[in-house]
Structures are given as C-alpha cells and as structure tokens.
Amino acid sequence: MTEPGTGVDPAAVHVPVMAEAVAAHLAPALGRPGAVYVDGTLGMAGHASLVLDRNPGAVLVGIDRDADALELAGRRLARFGGRVHLVRARFDELDRVLAGVGVERIDAMLLDLGLSSLQADRVDRGFAYRVDAPLDMRMDTRGSVTAADVLNGYAPDELVRVLRDYGEERQARRIVRAIVAEREREPFTTSARLVRTITGALPAAVRARQGGHPARRVFQALRIEVNGELDALSGVLPVMLDRMDVHARAAVLAYHSLEDRIVKRAFAAAAEDAAPPGLPVVPEHLRARFALVTRGAARPAAEEIARNPRAASARLRVLERIRPVDGGRC
Known part of the structure; x- marks a missing residue:
C-alpha cells in the first residue's frame, strides 16, 4: 500500500518512537527460544521488526484494530515467516487474541498508545x-x-x-x-x-x-x-499483567497525561506489597509480584525529538514480573 497521490510506502519512512529504548528494555525477557512478544498496537511494525531482529528466538503476536496498518505491517514482517501472527482486534481483547493463537503466557508486551503515524497522515x-x-x-x-x-x-x-x-x-x-x-x-x-x-x-x-x-x-x-481509548487501556492492563510469565516485561508508551496517569497508577499498584503498613517482615504471599524497571517515565533524548518531533511528548514506563502468583510458574 502506498500513500494516495505520493507513491510512497508509509512503512518505509515510518520512525517508531523510542524504538532503541523499547527494544533494550524488552530484550531481557525474550532470550529463550519461542518467547512470546505481544505488540498490542502494531501500527506499521516499526517496533516489532526491531524487536524480532534483536531477538531471533522470539515470536510475535501483533494486534491492531486498523486494517490498513495490518496490511502494511504484514508486508514489512513477511521476512520473519512463521514467527509472526497478526490479528485484527482492539488490544483490550487480549484474552481472546491469545486464545486464538494458542498462547497462555507472554514474555513481553508493548503498547504504543494514541494515534499512529499512518492514521495521523491519512487525510481521509x-x-x-x-x-x-x-x-x-x-x-x-x-x-x-x-x-x-x-x-x-x-x-x-x-x-x-x-x-x-x-x-x-x-x-x-x-x-x-x-x-x-x-x-x-x-x-x-x-x-x-x-x-x-x-x-x-x-x-x-x-x-x-x-x-x-x-x-x-x-x-x-x-x-x-x-x-474508547481510555476504557480500552484500563481494560487491557490487568489482563496483560495476569498473562505475564515470571521475568516477563511490559512496556507502555503514552503521549498525554490521561494515558500516562492510568499506566502509572496500574504499574505502581502492581509493584507494591499487599501487606498492611508497619509489618516488620512481609510474608512471601503478600510481597509484590512486579517491579518497576523505569523509575518514573523515561523520555526521548533531544536528538530523537529533533529527528522525529512526534516523539516530544512520549513517556515510556516498563514493568517486570518478579514473582509468580502461586509459587510456581505463573
């Protein structure tokens, strides 16, 4: 697909936001063969193609509600063959999507929120x-x-x-x-x-x-x-956390305070102990199951903003599951 009237494939010129940071933060969770990486906002697959290149044993479940984006992403990701599974859905349908591709637990997930470059640039x-x-x-x-x-x-x-x-x-x-x-x-x-x-x-x-x-x-x-963007975000976060295996990582890129506030609160709550305040020793079953990888929100460097002004408002938060739910494989 090319942009009408230009002959240019948007995927060829698309610049994903904070791609190097996202790939670096997710890499520790994707080292094993068959590790499952879910991109809940696939777009034109800029992040996904980099993550798959950096982690040759990983497989991708790519989700997007936009048919045009999935078509472009499919072409861009064709070189990865059977490592790629693309699904047209909203990301808060995560349970249904994973069931459809036979996946129970995930090792990494990215949500790149807001408006995609493809949508922003399509006049129609x-x-x-x-x-x-x-x-x-x-x-x-x-x-x-x-x-x-x-x-x-x-x-x-x-x-x-x-x-x-x-x-x-x-x-x-x-x-x-x-x-x-x-x-x-x-x-x-x-x-x-x-x-x-x-x-x-x-x-x-x-x-x-x-x-x-x-x-x-x-x-x-x-x-x-x-x-229904904020409802979808609030809906997917608990499902994402529940599906994460031990040592799995989740990364979320937000672009305005409404999105970021929802993510910040959900991640902070997940990374807190469930014990009442003041206990001298926190029992194992009440200890936090997750840990914050980024303290606060990571921001793009000035050099990236100069190359890609759309990155200026980006805020990246990353969370890792550090304990299973029941003492075994989560």
Whole structure:
C-alpha cells in the first residue's frame, strides 16, 4: 500500500518512537527460544521488526484494530515467516487474541498508545485538524460511531464532559455553545468547519494563553471518545499483567497525561506489597509480584525529538514480573 497521490510506502519512512529504548528494555525477557512478544498496537511494525531482529528466538503476536496498518505491517514482517501472527482486534481483547493463537503466557508486551503515524497522515481518516477531511476519526472503520456522530448527536452536557475529561479543555462549555449553535444551522461533516467554530469561540487572549493549535484538545477528546481509548487501556492492563510469565516485561508508551496517569497508577499498584503498613517482615504471599524497571517515565533524548518531533511528548514506563502468583510458574 502506498500513500494516495505520493507513491510512497508509509512503512518505509515510518520512525517508531523510542524504538532503541523499547527494544533494550524488552530484550531481557525474550532470550529463550519461542518467547512470546505481544505488540498490542502494531501500527506499521516499526517496533516489532526491531524487536524480532534483536531477538531471533522470539515470536510475535501483533494486534491492531486498523486494517490498513495490518496490511502494511504484514508486508514489512513477511521476512520473519512463521514467527509472526497478526490479528485484527482492539488490544483490550487480549484474552481472546491469545486464545486464538494458542498462547497462555507472554514474555513481553508493548503498547504504543494514541494515534499512529499512518492514521495521523491519512487525510481521509479525519484525525488531523490542519487539513479539511470528513469527521470520521475511527481507528477501526468497522466501528459505528464517528466524530461527526458525537458532535451532532450528543447532548450539550455530554459534549462538555467529553471535552473536559478527554481533552482537558478548560473552555469546554464555551466551545460547546458554539458547536451547538452551528450544528442547529447545519450538521458538522468536515474538520475545517469544526476548526473554524472552535477558533471563533475562543477570544484571542485565551488562544494566546493556551498555546498550540486551538483545536488540538477538542480533536484529542473526540478521538478518544470515538475509539474508547481510555476504557480500552484500563481494560487491557490487568489482563496483560495476569498473562505475564515470571521475568516477563511490559512496556507502555503514552503521549498525554490521561494515558500516562492510568499506566502509572496500574504499574505502581502492581509493584507494591499487599501487606498492611508497619509489618516488620512481609510474608512471601503478600510481597509484590512486579517491579518497576523505569523509575518514573523515561523520555526521548533531544536528538530523537529533533529527528522525529512526534516523539516530544512520549513517556515510556516498563514493568517486570518478579514473582509468580502461586509459587510456581505463573
């Protein structure tokens, strides 16, 4: 597949974020023959191809909800032959995916959250606020709800909730008033009209104080709502932890505070002892089953950000299972 009108294969120019750091952190868990690496957000397989190259005994279960991404990834990963199993699914369907490929325990897993480069760069998908496109924003085109459906169909209070909760937009109520007035005149269908509505709703002083594009937070909020991104993340984390074998590692790349907060809390809770505070000795069965590999979130180096500006907001957290659930193989 090539990008329409360019003749360029997106996978050939795709630059995965913090790829060297991800590969290095996952490598200790992938040394044995047949070790299972799950990429829950396969995209164009930039991380997956590097991990498979670095760990020749590992096998990949690659998951993505986007059919275009899976097609590109399949071509890029064809050289690995039978080491690769690709599944079209949302990553919070992890239990079903693993059952389908006959895998019980995993040795490493990556979640590279947010919008993929392929989705961001495809004008017809409607994710970008800098170009005019249909207001779609579905990562999986089988989904029934589009961004236009949200804008035109949600009650005002629900729209305010979406913009505040998922876009952290302080001007949510002001923007929603403008959206409601516009949609009563004519339903929203394209991104350019939405951008004009958002920009017009915000006084110049507010736009200057916010910094960045005035539509950025609204588009983020709509995308998260359409795709159920935070619900999917909250749903997959406990399943991922439960499926990890002893010495397995999980890595998550987040790009905004909403995602990172969910990951940080889940990892911190998993790495805590279950004993009440003040016990002089923690019994084995109450000791933490996981340990934090990264203290805080690792960030990309300045050199990487200069090469790939999309890496600027990335935060990488890595966790390792250090004890089984029941004293044996977990």
